[in-house]
Ligand SMILES: Nc1ncnc2c1ncn2[C@@H]1O[C@H](COP(=O)(O)OP(=O)(O)OP(=O)(O)O)[C@@H](O)[C@H]1O
């Protein structure tokens with residue numbers, strides 16, 4: 001009897017079959033399909049003595065909704081993820097009993113995987129080849145595509161781990177298909193195949209001035225780096241950042257742009273921020289948020305009797321625009337809240353925010369008042385995008401449950 005050797009990094013949570021030119025084996029279950037026959041992990045499906053093998057797996061019962069979040073390092077992805085998982089309830093934690101340096105966060109509804117895990121070159125490898133982690137040549141997009149596709153169709157995968165402590169690639173961890181999969185990191189929208197798997201995509205666009213201020217705050221104050229080394233690291237990453245990361249924002253369904261304030265002339269402190277939520281029109285299951293009147297152009301200073309504002313105040317803007325040739329709606333907030341509980345006044349003038357009860361945005365922000373950006377547009381818009389993602393997820397799952405019913409009726 002021919003022996004077929006299958007090399008795969010995948011494991012399966014559903015019924016699978018393997019077919020070779022000579023034989024088809026049906027009904028394989030998870031553990032029977034995963035072979036590491038050489039004792040070494042390899043990311044390629046392959047074959048040995050019996051010719052090419054094809055593995056076919058039926059999808060699990062429910063489909064995973066996939067969200068992409070792109071940003072440079074140190075631009076607030078983790079903070080955004082904490083706000084998003086909080087909207088769905090339950091704490092997000094690394095896989096239980098797994099690698100303590102895992103980058104994955106799992107909660108009841110969501111699994112957040114960090115795309116750094118698809119670095120194909122470790123720290124030494126990148127140094128030897130003279131490439132940065134932002135360079136596509138340092139990342140395995142074939143595996144990223146294969147695994148995101150598998151998870152989306154309900155199939156578990158053995159995902160590699162990039163260890164940020166050692167700079168090495170660690171043995172893989174098992175990721176089961178969640179209800180909502182968030183892929184966050186440098187390149188969720190770089191590869192067209194991966195991009196096509198996304199149900200919704202977000203880009204955090206932090207201007208250079210603000211990025212620098214945040215880096216100083218974290219890497220100098222918390223990690224003991226020098227000002228020169230921070231400057232040098234930003235400069236060294238810039239060409240690849242422009243070429244491979246920043247270029248992805250054209251594909252995003254929502255962009256959160258963070259800029260220095262316009263309320264303080266020549267501000268160079270970077271503490272007060274002007275934040276713009278750019279929302280693409282015509283995205284399936286997503287209707288942009290608006291202020292007062294959908295489609296109008298509105299400038300609003302809410303400070304006065306109902307909102308306490310110290311210098312330099314708060315200014316909102318809302319209106320239609322174009323972004324990389326797409327029609328968009330833009331909601332902008334410049335300035336910061338003195339009293340977070342008064343945000344309810346602003347919330348009550350926003351529509352399409354996908355809340356389940358009056359004041360949910362304010363409640364979410366108050367709950368995480370200690371997260372960076374809770375008193376400005378970054379926290380406000382991240383929270384709103386979190387609620388929109390919940391709404392998108394509910395619409396997708398509702399349409400799936402409704403579909404068989406419709407079919408029966410017909
Ligand atoms: N909205 C914000 N307002 C002010 N500072 C912020 C905000 N978001 C993030 N920061 C600052 O930037 C730092 C990095 O944030 P965070 O860890 O969320 O980013 P990240 O993109 O996940 O970073 P990395 O990829 O390097 O892990 C924080 O420690 C904080 O100092």
Ligand SMILES: O=C(CO)[C@H](O)[C@H](O)COP(=O)(O)O
Pocket residue numbers: 072073116123133134163164165167186
């Ligand atoms: O841009 C990054 C994404 O977080 C990191 O720089 C990249 O993952 C390499 O990590 P490290 O510096 O820990 O080797």
